[in-house]
Amino acid sequence: MRQRPGGCWAGGPRARICRPSYLLPGNGMPAGGPDNRHFMMPPRVSVIIPCYNQGQFIDEAVASVLAQSFQDFEIIIVNDGSTDEETCRILAGYDRPKTRVVATENQGLAAARNNGIREARGRYILPLDADDRIGPAYLERAVRLLDERAELGIVYCRAQLFGAVDTEWRLPQFSLEEMLLDNVIFCSALFRRQDWQRVGGYDQDLKYGWEDYDFWLSLLELGRRVYRIPEILFYYRVSADSMVRARPRRHKLETFTAIYRKHQPLFSEHIEVWIDRLLDLREPYHEASLSLGPPGADGGVSPLVRKVDLDTRRLEFDLADSESRRPIRFLPANDYVVLTLERITCEVEGAGTPLTRWTSNADFQEGQTYFFGSTTPCFQVDPPLSPDGCRGRAKLIFELRYHAFGRECVPHFTAYHHRHPDGNHHADGNRNAAADNPGPHSRLTAKQAVFRRRLWLIRFFVSRPFEFFSRCRHYLLVRRSGLVDRDFYLQNDPAMDPLLVDPLIHYLE
Structure with missing residues (x-):
């Protein structure tokens, strides 16, 4: 077996596992070998970061994890057969605290997450895409909830879009009814590793995506409850070509058909949700x-x-x-x-x-x-x-x-x-x-x-037709932000009657 740069060992054509940076010489490892307490005390959380040709973002994702107020975690980066030279160069010698790299042939996102979780030692799992970030308190808030409430199986939070778009990602509030119509939980939610084992992990046969939707439905079938932290603690990157790369409708049709067949008892038990939506679509009256x-x-x-x-x-x-x-x-x-x-x-x-x-x-x-x-x-x-x-x-x-x-x-x-x-x-x-x-x-x-x-x-x-959409967007953003204190504004303009004038529009005008 031949050692590669950065502490990686070649273990065959399918996988290369890099030792954590804290086990490398110069990072506190005794000369005689690794300290056994690293293996006796597994971390509470394993953060799994699949990476395919996204090496330019990996430092941001890892830095957001290292900046957590809760520090009992490990980071596992899964290089899913990247072909980009820059990504391969970065990951070949990647050396950050609490971080190790698992390299595999390209197998897709679902397999990359499964491969990372198999290497994980944490009780709780957080998948994090290589171009996204998390807020400093995310792990602390989520771990406390999972520790205190055994019935919880999924913990997530409010989310912010950044990159080509800068606004809050306003997903519908979770309910089983909403979830049966479409996915309302983003991929970076925390769950229990034992639940991942019970449902068989992410479905690698879903080649067009939505593997996280399928996985959440599997956890719901176990009877797990869902909790959304009422804070923005997840940041989802929107690239400039996101709309161009959107999947064709036939891919979603094929995938949702497969998901329905896999979870048919769950959908059948709540068939009235789909019938109600069908009536709205087919018979608008x-x-x-x-x-x-x-x-x-x-x-x-x-x-x-x-x-x-x-x-x-x-x-x-x-x-x-x-x-x-x-x-x-x-x-x-x-x-x-x-x-x-x-x-x-x-x-x-x-x-x-x-x-x-x-x-x-x-x-x-x-x-x-x-x-x-x-x-x-x-x-x-x-x-x-x-x-x-x-x-x-x-x-x-x-x-x-x-x-x-x-x-x-x-x-x-x-x-x-x-x-x-x-x-x-x-x-x-x-x-x-x-x-x-x-x-x-x-x-x-x-x-x-x-x-x-x-x-x-x-x-x-x-009044200005060409500014209609920008005015609507401006109005909604300011109203949702809560930046305008209605009572304070009225007190400072006593001549304005709130029954006659919307204070926010008066402010924007």
Whole structure:
């Protein structure tokens, strides 16, 4: 067996193992051989860093580990058959504290991680890609959680993107439902080495990636719990060509099919998650509903529901005799909506009685057209109370025209803003109501405030169309950062009414 530079020993064509730097001469190793306590006291954490032609980043990754507040760890770099001369040169003589190199033929990322973990002696494992970094407190926080809570199998944290993009990586909050739809845990989470052994490690047959997703699902099938540390302690590098190198759709289809078949019992047990998403994708529709009585007073009676779309012109709801005398709440959609309400009729035995008294929570109104900026749009309809009103089996008929739902409402709101820049038109109930209809005039000031505040939002985002996306991004970044103290800002500008103006937009303006 022939010694290579940097303390590496050639052990055959498939692997070369380098002794840790602390076992090399000049690094505290006794002349007579290694100190046995290094083998009697294994580290708590093994950080596994696969490296394929990324030698230019390896120092950053290793330095981020060496800077940890928790120091009971080892670092194992797996040179996965790199062909780049610079990477091979760096790793051939790599000499950093607590660090050793395992060299193999190129076998892919999953195999590289498995090869590193096989060499590991730590109780906990942290995979770390060669071009990423971790924050100084990551190991300390995660090890404490894994020590104290035996049910935990995966511990990760919030993450930051850097490189070509500089922003927080906003992955969905973990839940089993989210996890069954797509991976929401990045690869650099800590887990127990014994769990890796129980599930057989990373699946090396997944040649297109997503091996970490498959691995997390395997741990969930063991009944392991997941915890996300509410701090940014992981930094994921985004290279300039990341989008160019994105995998084709067919690769993801093939991989997810294999993952589903492997974890079929888990997916089958929660099949409603996929069916619900499928319904959203295949049958995009909205629902209108009719409820009786004031909010929260349905008495256990389920609302009457109708499917609606842009072609809907007429909705009918059957009412019993007693129900025709209760206040009626009509929700025309379950999303933002712009519609024209032409008439409401109460029909009994073919004879119709027009209803003329109703109010709404629309943000504003233009003639018979209502603009709802709420996901719970509502008309409050007063039923006829006269003796010749709706008696017997009544039918309530809404004749209306839908113009837009959801995000498609934005152009309608913008067009309204351009037609009425002073905001004089407000949703103050049915303008065609009888003269004795008091309407919600007592709430007019509050509605006007809400209207003007939303106009301020519209003006900020659409006043300069070419800056729309940059303004949206700027607004969201500042809002999520928490850098603007709303109360402090209002105290220093007492003339500003927070009901009329969004303090953050005022600040950005």
